């Protein structure tokens with residue numbers, strides 16, 4: 001891998017939460033950052049923050065589940081910075097724990113399209129850029145504890161996050177060593193995705209965090225630092241792993 005300081009990062013869902021933290025963390029280390037999201041205002045805030053700190057970033061508004069948007073994201077990144085060294089597939093949506101009875105086909109399609117199909121589309125589109133240089137391309141996919149066990153989401157979310165780990169393994173299998181791909185599996189992180197749960201069901205959230213060894217939920221920066229580690233040469237022998245960043249949620 002080129003050093004983080006010399007790298008070009010594309011991060012999806014970069015307007016908020018974990019994606020925003022990943023963008024700030026890489027920019028802080030000197031990377032050129034392409035933040036993409038459907039949330040135009042949020043993107044503008046992130047790019048302004050990076051600019052204000054003397055970093056380098058552009059934003060691309062786009063829906064990662066839409067093949068046309070995905071083409072634009074990769075075109076804009078390569079036009080601006082020449083290549084893509086690190087792709088962090090992070091954009092995601094939650095299904096509010098909908099069971100099979102509660103979930104309809106539209107919900108299933110939305111969750112699976114945004115959380116899983118988008119990763120197929122964008123990684124495929126970015127493949128030439130990721131493999132163009134002498135150094136390896138790096139992919140970090142943001143799965144979830146729901147990628148390994150039941151109960152972290154509903155049927156669609158859990159299926160999509162399990163699928164993302166499978167995608168990561170197959171990508172490693174097919175494209176290593178040119179591409180070094182890994183997934184991360186966050187537990188409960190304080191972001192826009194979880195703010196309603198924290199506000200509306202504080203007792204359930206407390207019960208959940210008290211059942212984890214960390215006895216708390218995490219700040220998105222605690223996930224972003226693991227993404228940075230996985231993208232760096234410090235993780236040079238890590239291929240196809242699904243790394244828990246969950247405060248110990250999965251210990252039992």
Ligand SMILES: NC(=O)c1ccc[n+]([C@@H]2O[C@H](COP(=O)([O-])OP(=O)(O)OC[C@H]3O[C@@H](n4cnc5c(N)ncnc54)[C@H](O)[C@@H]3O)[C@@H](O)[C@H]2O)c1
Nearest residue numbers: 013016017018038063064091092144186188189191192193
């Ligand atoms: N917060 C948690 O507790 C937690 C736990 C495990 C995994 N995750 C995963 O982390 C990732 C980031 O989530 P977060 O917690 O930061 O939530 P978040 O809601 O703060 O951020 C998600 C971002 O994705 C964007 N997005 C949604 N649909 C999109 C689309 N179609 N195209 C482009 N962008 C889109 C949203 O606008 C938002 O900015 C998700 O994949 C989520 O499943 C979160």
